[in-house]
Amino acid sequence: MFPTSLSPSRSSDFLQCPLLYRFRTIDQLPEEPSKAAIRGTLVHKVLENLFELPAGERTVSGAKKIFELELSHLHQVRPEEFQIVVGESQPVTEVSSFIESALESVTPLLDTYFTMEDPSRLEPFAREMALSVELSDDFSIRGFIDRVDKSPQGAIRVVDYKTGKSPGERYAEKAMFQMRFYALAWWKITNDIPHTLQIMYLGDGKFLRYQPDLSDLAATEKRILAIRSAIERSAELGSFSPSPSKLCNWCSYKSMCPAFDGTPPELPDRHLWTSGTSLVEDALRSTLNVSGE
Numbered sequence: 038m039f040p041t042s043l044s045p046s047r048s049s050d051f052l053q054c055p056l057l058y059r060f061r062t063i064d065q066l067p068e069e070p071s072k073a074a075i076r077g078t079l080v081h082k083v084l085e086n087l088f089e090l091p092a093g094e095r096t097v098s099g100a101k102k103i104f105e106l107e108l109s110h111l112h113q114v115r116p117e118e119f120q121i122v123v124g125e126s127q128p129v130t131e132v133s134s135f136i137e138s139a140l141e142s143v144t145p146l147l148d149t150y151f152t153m154e155d156p157s158r159l160e161p162f163a164r165e166m167a168l169s170v171e172l173s174d175d176f177s178i179r180g181f182i183d184r185v186d187k188s189p190q191g192a193i194r195v196v197d198y199k200t201g202k203s204p205g206e207r208y209a210e211k212a213m214f215q216m217r218f219y220a221l222a223w224w225k226i227t228n229d230i231p232h233t234l235q236i237m238y239l240g241d242g243k244f245l246r247y248q249p250d251l252s253d254l255a256a257t258e259k260r261i262l263a264i265r266s267a268i269e270r271s272a273e274l275g276s277f278s279p280s281p282s283k284l285c286n287w288c289s290y291k292s293m294c295p296a297f298d299g300t301p302p303e304l305p306d307r308h309l310w311t312s313g314t315s316l317v318e319d320a321l322r323s324t325l326n327v328s329g330e
């Protein structure tokens with residue numbers, strides 16, 4: 038049976054475009070990470086490590102210091118991604134001369150974060166938490182939660198950071214799908230329904246919040262199983278159709294997409310298929326030692 042697992046990202050890929058899902062998950066075709074993606078991962082790492090500091094040091098300047106450390110680490114372990122994030126076409130030997138401009142690009146995001154909450158008053162229950170749980174015998178859901186807060190009364194808040202701007206009303210439901218996904222996994226593992234799902238948009242300082250209930254989680258489970266069945270049907274037919282949209286402008290595989298006169302490679306042999314994360318996602322996360330989804 039395929040797939041044997043699904044994450045919110047891979048589910049969204051399939052819903053956006055089955056061929057995109059195939060390229061990322063089955064073919065495992067490499068993608069060059071965008072500047073925004075690398076910067077976003079760096080900011081996630083800063084917000085994760087911020088809580089390593091004593092409460093009184095969780096300030097904008099503390100966050101900036103962490104960013105500098107993470108940027109230097111990126112330069113050491115993956116210099117080509119460092120080049121992308123600082124916008125330099127040639128290999129960089131002197132990191133310090135690029136730190137200021139890189140900091141400038143993330144300062145608005147970090148400043149906005151500190152207007153949204155006071156991290157000195159929070160002690161997260163978990164950060165960058167990996168979740169995986171079986172929904173059926175041969176199928177599990179998995180993902181990584183940016184942060185979990187627990188109130189003194191035990192109420193759970195699942196928190197996700199986004200470095201972009203909040204979506205319009207029309208797209209809010211789509212944005213919340215990832216959070217419902219996590220809520221379902223949390224509930225399956227702990228038997229406790231999270232009290233609040235919260236997305237923090239650092240691009241414009243807005244929150245998206247939702248309080249799920251049992252019927253939401255049941256509906257989410259049904260939906261995920263339906264996505265899985267749709268993928269399974271495509272896999273049986275060996276057919277993952279392109280589904281062109283405005284998002285094609287950001288697709289790394291446009292040149293091999295039939296919707297744009299390209300030719301996809303042959304499907305790999307079935308025994309080589311995995312349900313894994315994309316190579317780019319894996320590379321970025323291992324580079325920055327982040328396990329987030």
Ligand code: SF4
Nearest residue numbers: 054279280285288294
């Ligand atoms: S270019 Fe568009 S239609 Fe083609 S694979 Fe990418 S997302 Fe799908």
